[in-house]
Amino acid sequence: MEERRHTSLHYEMELQEIKNSLIYLGALTEKAIQLAMKSLTQRNTDLANQVIRDDDEIDKMDTEIEERCIKILALRQPAAIDLRFITTAIKITGHLERIGDMAVNIAEKAIQLNEEPQLKPYIDLPRMSGLVEEMIKNALDAMIKGDLQTAEKVRETEEAVDNLNEQIFRELLTFMMEDSKNIHRSLLVMHVSKNLERIADHAKGIADMVTYMVTGENVRHRPQN
């Protein structure tokens, strides 16, 4: 559906800038997850420290986007699709900021894990992080295009991530039962997996807000089949 432009080009630009900033913030969080995972799989603590440092930029961006949204609410009194977009943007930036924090959590666990011998080869965790990065990308893509199908795809992927998390949990249990010396490292790896699973929840939250933005229908607390 072709969107008509606002009579006020400044308003049009302000809305576009918020969209651009959300995309940029999304890219920052994806990069943070990638680096955090790389620091784990390549046992490179420098990368983990970079993730922790770079989180300031994510926090700054989040504050900036929220301020811009509040300014539009106060000065432009948006209605209908614009109102739904602004409320969605405020929620999305909150989700992305939390995703950044979780990348930091992963980096912190990576630093600890890198100080001990590797417990096991990382196979499922990189698969999981690949899925969650795709979810974030798709969720933001859905926002830009107002694409409900892509938003639905994000929700579907969340289930796959949940399943991987369960699987990793069970596998780590066996390691812990085998040898109590494995417990500490197993718990750290479990933290990583849990954080990825929660990132997927946030990506799903973004997709749910996109559905609200497009249809006006709140699907966040829809019972799952």
Place this chain on the structure above:
Amino acid sequence: MVVMGGKEIIQLDDVNFYYGECRALSNISMKFVKNKVTALIGPSGCGKSTLLRVLNRMNDLIDGTKVEGKIFFEGKNIYAPDVDPVEIRRKIGMVFQKPNPFPKTIYNNISYGPKLAGLGVEDMDTLVEQSLRQAVLWDEVKNILNKSAMNLSGGQQQRLCIARALAMKPDVLLMDEPTSALDPISTAKIEELIEALKKDYTIIIVTHNMQQAARISDETAFFYMGNLIEYNKTEKIFTNPDMKQTEDYITGRFG
């Protein structure tokens, strides 16, 4: 036909309206619900003020106009030959954009209408006080009732005009941009008044101020080029309208 919940007081049935050859309203069918505030919105020339004036036969006063279709007020067609338009205008009062008090005392502004209409008011003082209280003006003018209404501020004059309309004991109040000439404080007072009045009256208001429509109305009707495009709960219109044209208008994507 758009139907809202609640008891209807005015019903339009396939109404067309012409200024000479020019059709200003096309096939309007809608119902206005009793004790609700309905806002009519749309760009200039969309027909919303014309519609307002059709509802109490004010357009009769303009030469070369023609109405087709039926408009029922409490079940009776107000354009039927045996209907007295003056009587209709008593029951369906009107407040205009610019405050237009009579160049008389505050008291006489209120009493003039009922006297002229021969309402046979036994206690005029009570009616004047009642009307001014309803318009939330009493406390400000109770000691200056014999002063000229022209000395009041714009906001006070507009509330006096509302009091004057209420003195005729109407069922419906039509308001044509009643706050567009007022400052924000007077506007807020009128808006507060409108919300209080809907307990006893049905209010239909034309406004160019979209936020005002959003703030005070229960239902909103969007008109464009003489057509009723969308008519729905105000909350629905301003958060998720059904029609693209409505959305373009209320979000500022027009022209």
